[in-house]
Amino acid sequence: MTQLSQRAETGWADLFAEGRLPRFALICLGIWLNAADTLVTATIMPSVGAELGGYAYFSWAVAGFLVGAILAGASSGRLSEIFGLRLATTIAGLVLTAGCALSAAAPDMGTFLAGRILQGIGCGWIAGFAMVATAMLFPERHLARVFASISGVWGVATVLGPLVGGLFAEAGDWRSVFWLFAAQALVFGAAAPFLLKGTVKSQGRTGVPWLQLITLGLGVTAISVADMVPQPAVTVILVVLGLAILALVLRIDATAKVRLLPHRAGDLRTICGSGYAALFALTAASMGLTVYGPAILQTLHGLSPLAAGYIVGIQALSWTLAAFTVAGISGGIGEQRAIRRGAICILLGVAMLALFMYSAPLAFVIAAAATVGAGFGFSSSLMNRRLLGVIADEDRAIGASAFIAVRQSGGAVGAAIAGATANLVGSAAG
Numbered sequence: 004m005t006q007l008s009q010r011a012e013t014g015w016a017d018l019f020a021e022g023r024l025p026r027f028a029l030i031c032l033g034i035w036l037n038a039a040d041t042l043v044t045a046t047i048m049p050s051v052g053a054e055l056g057g058y059a060y061f062s063w064a065v066a067g068f069l070v071g072a073i074l075a076g077a078s079s080g081r082l083s084e085i086f087g088l089r090l091a092t093t094i095a096g097l098v099l100t101a102g103c104a105l106s107a108a109a110p111d112m113g114t115f116l117a118g119r120i121l122q123g124i125g126c127g128w129i130a131g132f133a134m135v136a137t138a139m140l141f142p143e144r145h146l147a148r149v150f151a152s153i154s155g156v157w158g159v160a161t162v163l164g165p166l167v168g169g170l171f172a173e174a175g176d177w178r179s180v181f182w183l184f185a186a187q188a189l190v191f192g193a194a195a196p197f198l199l200k201g202t203v204k205s206q207g208r209t210g211v212p213w214l215q216l217i218t219l220g221l222g223v224t225a226i227s228v229a230d231m232v233p234q235p236a237v238t239v240i241l242v243v244l245g246l247a248i249l250a251l252v253l254r255i256d257a258t259a260k261v262r263l264l265p266h267r268a269g270d271l272r273t274i275c276g277s278g279y280a281a282l283f284a285l286t287a288a289s290m291g292l293t294v295y296g297p298a299i300l301q302t303l304h305g306l307s308p309l310a311a312g313y314i315v316g317i318q319a320l321s322w323t324l325a326a327f328t329v330a331g332i333s334g335g336i337g338e339q340r341a342i343r344r345g346a347i348c349i350l351l352g353v354a355m356l357a358l359f360m361y362s363a364p365l366a367f368v369i370a371a372a373a374t375v376g377a378g379f380g381f382s383s384s385l386m387n388r389r390l391l392g393v394i395a396d397e398d399r400a401i402g403a404s405a406f407i408a409v410r411q412s413g414g415a416v417g418a419a420i421a422g423a424t425a426n427l428v429g430s431a432a433g
Contacts, residue, residue: 038160046168071123079131080401096192105183150384158323222248325380330374345382399429
């Protein structure tokens, strides 16, 4: 086979051939719903608080969503096997529709928060099922491009999410944001049965790993609560406790009859174990900028909230651009080098932020954020593909869905650690 024909078989035209384009569009819509719902809600929360009261519960809007999303994402692989990908994805779209509608019509903060929990569950399932669909419906030669496109959707959501939320907030109509997303989720759920034809239920014996999910829920809850505690010592204790519980999940899963994660996912001596650990740790390392970047930029550099948000958004834009530069790498040494380059960039970018955020010119901060984003772009999609390449076929669904849950768990831990550090240096006092 000539080099030209090989390139054609892994190119965009072949990716969209044989009926794959509509499925690709459905996956991108699902990722958009997951990413944009989070970002838009963060922008409109001051308006929600002004109308419904309960400013003290702002953090619960994030924590409730996060706990629901992680548990749903972790369970999505097994649920896709039990119910079949078509039915499971349809249910996920309907759950998100219900959650958005509940928040849109909420008469009080309690109802609004209940809607946010449902939104987290729906988004977690949708993102998890999108990963399963990617693993099951696309040839391995296209995985890097699909994952790069998913990164692109995240980048677009990072730019448009705050803008959409800001426009609705300024118009004094935050409820319409949730009605808008309810409509999109309904379209997603209605399209899933038609676009995911050909997928079947697992023929083997399967079940729900209840013990691991309950234990995971306890760990994630401890970490989420830690992010809301103003006392640094208590925060550290809760983070350590949460990490210990997450480690216990790996121990339980290693010997369980029905597993939550692929075989040996907790063994750092394997590609699978070290790969998931890297996804977790790299995501955790980047959360300082995501959580506290806007506040620091507004306070120390005098930026407006929107401008500060878009400075942080440069990280996502850089992620997207870098992801497309490596989307054509077919594997081997080139893939390994790109993954290592990405990890080094993330480490370098975080170190640059620590040095530059306080007093350096704004251009240095932008460069640091772009370096972190490029690191994820170089490595993320290729790490996903490399992990799928070593996971056994019977574990492919749970292995793909774990990408989302592992990253979100790392994000929760990173946010909690950033919160403890920030409170320690006085941010709680303004």
